[in-house]
Amino acid sequence: MDDSLTHVHRVLWGGFAIGLVFGAVAQRSEFCLTGGLREWWRDGQPRRAAAFLLAVAVAVAGTQLVAALGLVDLGDSIYLQRGFSWLLVPLGGMVFGYGMMLARGCGSRALVLLADGNLRSLVVLLSLGISASAALTGLLATRRLALVEATTVVPELPAPSLPGLLESWGGGALVSIGLPAAIISLALAAYALFPMGLRRYPWLVAASVLIGTLPVAGWLVTGMLGADDFDPVRLESLTFVAPIGDAIQYLMLSTGIRAQFGVTVVAGVLLGSLVTALATGSFELRGFRNPRELLHAVTGGITMGVGGALALGCSVGQGLTGLGTLALPSFLAAGGILAGAGIAARGPLRVREQ
Numbered sequence: 001m002d003d004s005l006t007h008v009h010r011v012l013w014g015g016f017a018i019g020l021v022f023g024a025v026a027q028r029s030e031f032c033l034t035g036g037l038r039e040w041w042r043d044g045q046p047r048r049a050a051a052f053l054l055a056v057a058v059a060v061a062g063t064q065l066v067a068a069l070g071l072v073d074l075g076d077s078i079y080l081q082r083g084f085s086w087l088l089v090p091l092g093g094m095v096f097g098y099g100m101m102l103a104r105g106c107g108s109r110a111l112v113l114l115a116d117g118n119l120r121s122l123v124v125l126l127s128l129g130i131s132a133s134a135a136l137t138g139l140l141a142t143r144r145l146a147l148v149e150a151t152t153v154v155p156e157l158p159a160p161s162l163p164g165l166l167e168s169w170g171g172g173a174l175v176s177i178g179l180p181a182a183i184i185s186l187a188l189a190a191y192a193l194f195p196m197g198l199r200r201y202p203w204l205v206a207a208s209v210l211i212g213t214l215p216v217a218g219w220l221v222t223g224m225l226g227a228d229d230f231d232p233v234r235l236e237s238l239t240f241v242a243p244i245g246d247a248i249q250y251l252m253l254s255t256g257i258r259a260q261f262g263v264t265v266v267a268g269v270l271l272g273s274l275v276t277a278l279a280t281g282s283f284e285l286r287g288f289r290n291p292r293e294l295l296h297a298v299t300g301g302i303t304m305g306v307g308g309a310l311a312l313g314c315s316v317g318q319g320l321t322g323l324g325t326l327a328l329p330s331f332l333a334a335g336g337i338l339a340g341a342g343i344a345a346r347g348p349l350r351v352r353e354q
Contacts (some may be wrong), residue, residue, distance in 0.1 A: 004039070007228045008258075014221035015261040018214050018238065023112060027273040027281070029207035031055070032109040034100045034341070039347050050196035051208040054321055058212025062325035064163075064181035065111040066216060068095035068174070068293020072223030076235040078312055079327040080159050084308055085310075087151040089329045092310025092344070093318065093336020095303050096241075100346035104299025106315045107240035107308070108270050110301075111266065114271030117285045120297050125244055130310075133245035135309035144310065155328070162326040185321055215321040216236055222261055237318025237324075241308030248264025294353070311336060 001041040019218075025031065029051065036048030046087045067074050072228050077251045100106040103124045110128070113170060114121040134140050153313070169299040193199040198208070218237030226233025244260025250263050279281040308314045311333040313322050319337055322330030 005109060007226055008231070008233060010225040010260055011222055011233045011261050012264045014225055015218070015264035016268040018217050018221065019265040019270075020263070020272035021268075022108070022211065022214055022238070023115065023269035023272025023274075024276045025207050025210050026108065026112045026269075027116060027276040027282075029204055029211075031207065031211055032105055033319060033337075034105050034109060037341050038101070038345065041342075046196040047198065047201060047204065048200035050192040050284050052319075053188050053192040054198060054205065054208040055212035056320055057185040057192065057211050058318050059215045059324035060181055060188070060326065061185040062213055062216035063219060063321075064177055064326065067325075068177045070094040071220045071234065074219070074235075074325050075159060076223075077219075078236070079318075079322045079325045080161055081329055082160065083152040083154040084160060084312075085148045085151040086328040088147055088152050088310040088331075089312065090336035090339075092312070093306045093333040095307030096311055096314060096342025097307070097337035097342075098305055098344045098349075099300045099303030099305075099340075100337075101300075101341050102296050103304060107244050107285045107304060107334070108269065108314070108316050111240070111244075111269045111300035112273040115270050115284045116277045119285065119287045120293065122230070123294065123297040124301040124304075126248070127243040127298050128241065128305040129248040132241045132309050133249065133305075134243060135306045137243065139310075140306070146248070155178060182202030184326070207283070212320070215324050218261075218265075218321070221236040226261075233261070235274075236329060237321045238265065238320055239313050240266070241305060242313045242318060245305070307340070 031051060032048060033052045035051075036046075036052050038048040039047070041047040048075045054075055063074070063132040065198050066072055082189050094101070103110070105121070105124070107125065107128055108136040110121040110124040114125060135144055136233060139291065148209070156168070158167045162180040166180065193205070197203055219235070223235065224234050226235070239262065246260055247263045250257060250259055272285075288297070305315065308317070311318055313333060317328050318333035323334055343349050
């Protein structure tokens with residue numbers, strides 16, 4: 001690598017490379033929790049849902065391995081902060097889960113679809129990014145912070161995670177990290193490959209494994225390449241709610257603010273998906289078929305942005321990257337996302353097919 005590059009530039013280029021891989025693989029494999037749940041619950045086809053589960057299994061194993069080796073300190077990440085809101089994390093997950101079903105895809109899927117020519121996704125992304133920024137740093141931020149302060153709990157654990165819980169029960173450090181990681185990753189992988197039948201799709205297995213390694217790559221890029229005694233880069237990895245908002249702001253204010261890891265990931269996903277779509281001939285311009293589709297896109301984007309801000313992540317940020325850390329709040333957020341998606345799929349509040 002060019003020695004003239006600073007540690008910040010290395011992190012930005014690393015994020016861009018991670019985004020390129022994610023975009024290309026997600027475009028070809030149609031990697032998407034929303035579509036996977038819809039096909040599983042509606043059509044009885046668990047293939048894409050199984051692909052997501054396998055990616056989670058790989059993310060858990062890889063993330064816990066780099067943590068056990070001391071390559072990164074996950075305690076510096078947003079997922080393992082000492083306190084978290086017992087109310088907003090699962091509630092935000094539910095709001096996000098409902099929104100992703102309403103918009104027919106989460107933020108990462110909207111990026112891939114936009115690069116594939118789906119102009120509906122542009123509306124989803126703008127709605128998501130603006131509403132997320134409003135909730136994180138804009139008009140809704142003071143109210144969000146007040147609710148966070150009123151509902152925050154600080155568990156009396158070495159860390160708010162499954163390894164921290166086991167350690168508090170007297171488990172050694174190695175056992176506390178290795179045991180839950182091994183059980184969860186092996187159980188998820190076995191369930192995805194066999195009962196859900198993913199083993200019948202070797203290409204999808206390979207794609208899922210590759211995507212599952214990307215959160216691990218994100219930790220290594222920001223935690224190792226970004227290490228500096230005087231100006232360390234914030235430890236973070238793959239997520240899409242705040243970064244989509246940051247990317248929109250960077251487009252407007254790039255002369256006054258610095259690019260961040262998440263912004264280059266977003267750019268990489270768009271370019272990787274676009275190049276893959278053009279190379280495979282799948283690029284096709286598509287728009288809204290009726291006003292209801294537009295309404296669903298706007299409403300789904302807004303609810304994903306606000307919900308993701310409350311839950312501190314999205315289906316990838318909490319459901320993949322966060323679960324990889326085995327953080328207790330990530331389990332709450334992921335459970336909320338599944339609950340919200342279930343409400344949108346069934347019952348009186350279900351989203352009607354367009």
